[in-house]
Amino acid sequence: MDELRRQLREAAEAHRPDRERMLARVERGMATSTAGPHSTADPHSAAGDLHAGRHRVRRGVLSWPRMVLAAVAATGVLAVGGLAVAAIAQRPQPQPAPTATPSAAPDTASPSAAPEALPAPTSASRAPSASPHRSGSAAPSASPSPSRPPATRPAGSRTEDGPLWADGSVDPHSTDSWAQSNVTFKTREVLTALTVELHVPQTGGVKDTGHWQTMAADDFTATVREEGGVLVYRWVLKAGRTVPVGQQVFAGQYGHNAGGRDAGGDWYRIDAATAGGRPSVWGDFARTG
Known part of the structure; x- marks a missing residue:
């Protein structure tokens, strides 16, 4: 056409x-x-x-x-x-429809340049195993802290030092298989630091059953642990707190084998601080009541 x-x-x-x-x-x-054609010979014909x-x-x-x-x-x-x-x-002829020719796209926009999809996490790439036998950076399992060596009992007794006075006794409400040891002290000055320790040697079946003090519990950090065969109750006054002038009681409670218990090896120690010094007292226990 x-x-x-x-x-x-x-x-x-x-x-x-x-x-x-x-x-x-x-x-x-x-x-x-x-x-x-014409002829001149015949006039009629002409x-x-x-x-x-x-x-x-x-x-x-x-x-x-x-x-x-x-x-x-x-x-x-x-x-x-x-x-x-x-x-x-x-007459203008209809132009054929242009054939779309894809222009060359930059490499960065081509589908082939897209990063490959990451594979779904497998059981090996999820949370680390909690097995205690797994080696590497796993947190070590908690182990009991080593027992502290027993504090050396001071020779004799010193029940008074400067403004501080103290006494140790077994509470009269103790029984044949249970006891309470009381550490009582008095101070004539405000104490800015205080540590009270009660030492109960293991004489058979000795086990902590509780403790208390006449001051607010929030004023102290209290711990109970066995150190070298001795059950130790310890109260430490928190920083910024003080102990007013007067009398205070700190008590430790524990069970033991039936048949009574000899408290002759028990002892206490108190270390304090005042505006003018650092008094310390210690002593043993006598059964009261």
Whole structure:
């Protein structure tokens, strides 16, 4: 179809009507219609030929406008045909739909450059194993703290030092298999530091059952532990706290084997601080009641 349109367009552009040639053809046609054989020997024949010639001339004359009109019509048809061909050839042809050509995308935007998806975590890549046998950075298992060596019992007793006085006794409410040891002290000055210790050697079945003090429990850090075969109760006054002038009691409670218990090896010690010094007292226990 495109080739046919191209040929029609070229034919229309190359067409040029030849007017001189067309007029020459018209003249030749007129000459043929007017020319004919005639004889001068027979006047009647000549007259007849003249009459016939007039008719032929009239017929030829009358046919001239027709021939001119036919030539003009032919010229018009050719011209119209050429214009039609030119119009067809010059008619804008529909452009084919452009084929989308993907432009080259940068490597960073291409799907092939996308990072690979990370694999789903497996049981080996989740939370670390809590097995105690796992080696590496696992937190070590808690182990009991080593026992402290027993504090050395001071020789003799010192129940008074400066503003501080103290005494140790077994509470009269103790029983055949249970006891309470009381450490009582008095101070004539405000204490800015205080540590009270009660030492109960293991004589058979000795086991802590509780402790208390007359001062507020929040003022002290209290611990109970066995150190070198001795059950030690310890109270330490917290920083910034003070002990007023007066009397205080610190008591440790423990169970033991039935049949009574000898408290001859029990002892206490008190270390304090005042504005003017650091008094210390210690002593043993006597059963009261």
